[in-house]
Amino acid sequence: MKQPLSLERARITEIFSSLQGEGPRMGERHIFIRFEACHMVCVYCDETGKKAREMSVAGVLKEVAKLEKKTGPHACVSLTGGEPLLYTDFLRILCPALKKEKWRILLETSGVLWRQLSEVIGVCDVIAMDLKLPSVTRQKCFLGEHRKFLALAKKKEIYVKVVISKDVDLREYEKHLRMVAQVAPRAPVFLQPMSRGKGVYPDPVLMRLLDKLQRTGAKRLSDVRVGIQLQKLMHIR
Numbered sequence: 719m720k721q722p723l724s725l726e727r728a729r730i731t732e733i734f735s736s737l738q739g740e741g742p743r744m745g746e747r748h749i750f751i752r753f754e755a756c757h758m759v760c761v762y763c764d765e766t767g768k769k770a771r772e773m774s775v776a777g778v779l780k781e782v783a784k785l786e787k788k789t790g791p792h793a794c795v796s797l798t799g800g801e802p803l804l805y806t807d808f809l810r811i812l813c814p815a816l817k818k819e820k821w822r823i824l825l826e827t828s829g830v831l832w833r834q835l836s837e838v839i840g841v842c843d844v845i846a847m848d849l850k851l852p853s854v855t856r857q858k859c860f861l862g863e864h865r866k867f868l869a870l871a872k873k874k875e876i877y878v879k880v881v882i883s884k885d886v887d888l889r890e891y892e893k894h895l896r897m898v899a900q901v902a903p904r905a906p907v908f909l910q911p912m913s914r915g916k917g918v919y920p921d922p923v924l925m926r927l928l929d930k931l932q933r934t935g936a937k938r939l940s941d942v943r944v945g946i947q948l949q950k951l952m953h954i955r
């Protein structure tokens with residue numbers, strides 16, 4: 719993926735209207751703004767290699783207004799990626815402009831870049847934060863960054879997403895949930911089955927593992943749920 723642009727332009731792969739597929743807002747109609755770049759390379763990522771175009775804040779606002787007219791009403795504008803927090807210069811201009819139009823803003827993020835979050839948290843209404851387990855992502859451990867991120871994000875409406883694969887390390891899973899219990903014990907946590915390629919979704923064997931992990935997690939936290947990605951079941955974007 720190319721590096722993001724700063725100032726008033728950003729590389730965007732798509733802007734579209736669809737149903738929110740994850741978390742407590744599943745099924746609501748949102749406008750999605752998908753940013754290109756990401757600082758991570760999760761093994762299950764399906765965003766790499768998508769074509770992007772350089773857009774201005776004005777260009778994005780125009781497309782949002784067009785979609786609202788054509789397919790609205792929408793409940794939120796969801797900033798997704800990639801990693802939207804790589805574009806804080808752009809978001810500092812875009813988000814206040816969206817707020818002026820009375821939009822609610824949902825930020826979908828890897829939950830790692832806490833410094834960048836502190837720059838834009840004031841204009842976000844909902845934060846959907848990932849908790850990245852190294853045994854699943856095949857990346858390094860970000861537990862320290864996740865802790866700082868969650869401590870900031872919990873001031874807003876928040877939910878936490880944990881992608882689970884059959885490779886999940888149970889001790890590592892418990893360690894990450896322990897951190898959530900310490901920092902934001904009332905945050906809803908969604909356990910999502912990993913999907914990759916054209917296999918059956920959701921994989922029944924993996925769902926049985928999620929069932930077990932939900933029971934373990936619910937001993938530590940008040941709200942641990944098994945989640946799915948609606949868009950994968952409905953074959954929509």
Ligand code: SF4
Pocket residue numbers: 756757758759760762763764765766799800801828
């Ligand atoms: S954080 Fe999200 S966009 Fe970035 S590599 Fe991982 S799955 Fe892909």
